[in-house]
Amino acid sequence: MRMLINVPETVVADALRGMAAAHPELTVDVENRVVLRRDAPVAGKVGLVSGGGSGHEPLHAGFVGHGMLSAACPGEVFTSPVPDQMVRAAAAVDSGQGVLFVVKNYTGDVLNFDMAAELAEEEGIRVDKVLVDDDVAVTDSLFTAGRRGTGATLFVEKIAGAAAEEGAPLERVAEVARRVNGATRSFGVALSACSTPAKGSPTFDLPPGELELGVGIHGEPGRERRAMMTAREIADYAVDVVLEDLRPTGPVLALVNGMGATPLLELYGFNAEVQRVLSERGVPVARTLVGNYVTSLDMAGCSVTLCQVDEELLRWWDAPVETAALRWGR
């Protein structure tokens, strides 16, 4: 697999140096692996800190800025960051109003953020955590680590970020974040596996003419393998699986997300099919976002994320945001 890198060992640091050069509005601490809003801490504002393994860009560092995250902590590729990063980020963004950790539900991420919360609290920082677990492809039961966190992360970070920007206190920002997670479900499809820089070859073998339904964002196989389907058929399948679990009673935000290697031309075509299915099922769509936002390195494929919104959540979704990957309204 050809990759635009120097050596696998430095991919994360190299990307952070490049990000720093491209975005003077961010403070990028390459050595300690923390990306911050340049104006942090913002007086009177709750801090929002997220992080996770690298390889899902623009998540999370691409969502640092006005109206969204205060800081992001990138780990090694597909490996949770360590608590030192999160504590450093929390200390840098805390204005005295406390910090919310946005944590995707993977064992390593959960444990490292738990440790970080304990350490930050010992330093006198008030911390709350919200767990993102929206992937309906994983059965949430006592016998697994629970549903994975995927596309809902973007909605949680945007909407809770807007609430924080408005001056909502920590308890309220946390409640909003949990409300968004609870109202959001996702389903992903892979048309190819991805290749990690360290391994250099695809993480699973997907023969030509087949696809994986129900994939996560770490190159793991999905819940079912089928003969290749059309965009229309994939949209029927994915939207129905999400709706079956979400059962929305009002309008939704739709994220039609690329996994990293699927062209926007295809993603927009796929979105047309997603909108068709939602219309056929009588689900009104308030806003739609199409693009590569929660990716899995060079995996081809897509995911559909639906978030049921009320007027308040929709207002925060529309609120101004200025980050590397999402910006509107300012």
Place this chain on the structure above:
Amino acid sequence: MTLDAEFFRRWMAGTAAAVEADADRLTELDSPIGDADHGSNLRRGFAAVAAALEKEPPDTPGGVLALASRQLISTVGGASGPLYGMLLRRTGKTFGDAAQVSVAEFAQALRVGADAVAQLGGAAAGDKTMLDALLPGVEALDAARGEEPRVAFAAARDAAESGALATVPLRARKGRASYLGERSVGHQDPGATSSALLLRALAEAAAG
């Protein structure tokens, strides 16, 4: 045999050596039911522990474990960094500022540490995790708390090693292996195996 700071430094240095020697085996065990990095992650962590203890040796058992915990937490990542970090952190915290501890106090503190691991990971005995070696080790240590350290720690080691072997037929309910469901059966748990190494190093530190 006095269980003082020097003893705890020997224990940590011995663990680093044991993990170094068995790193490939740990990674091998982690391949079919994990992501094949347990050995390399722990090797990096305990090497940092040994180096930090050499550089600035703390003068109490609690201080040694607190420093070791900090090193593991800031260098390992993934799930095992926080879990081992929490084990040593809570165990050490229980010792307070004591200059030395008894076997009975050690047994009680290790139980506090193991309970913290269970709470942090949301796991229980039989979930095919490090607890399946740790908890039998704690029980054996508690039962032998009136004995000399050499005898008590050897009992803990034996129980932990049996516990690790007994994870083979279990089905994983926590961590990445849990996504595999039934396919996790038939493999020895890498976390239980490294926990047995930790107690083996403890027995060796007491054997002199």
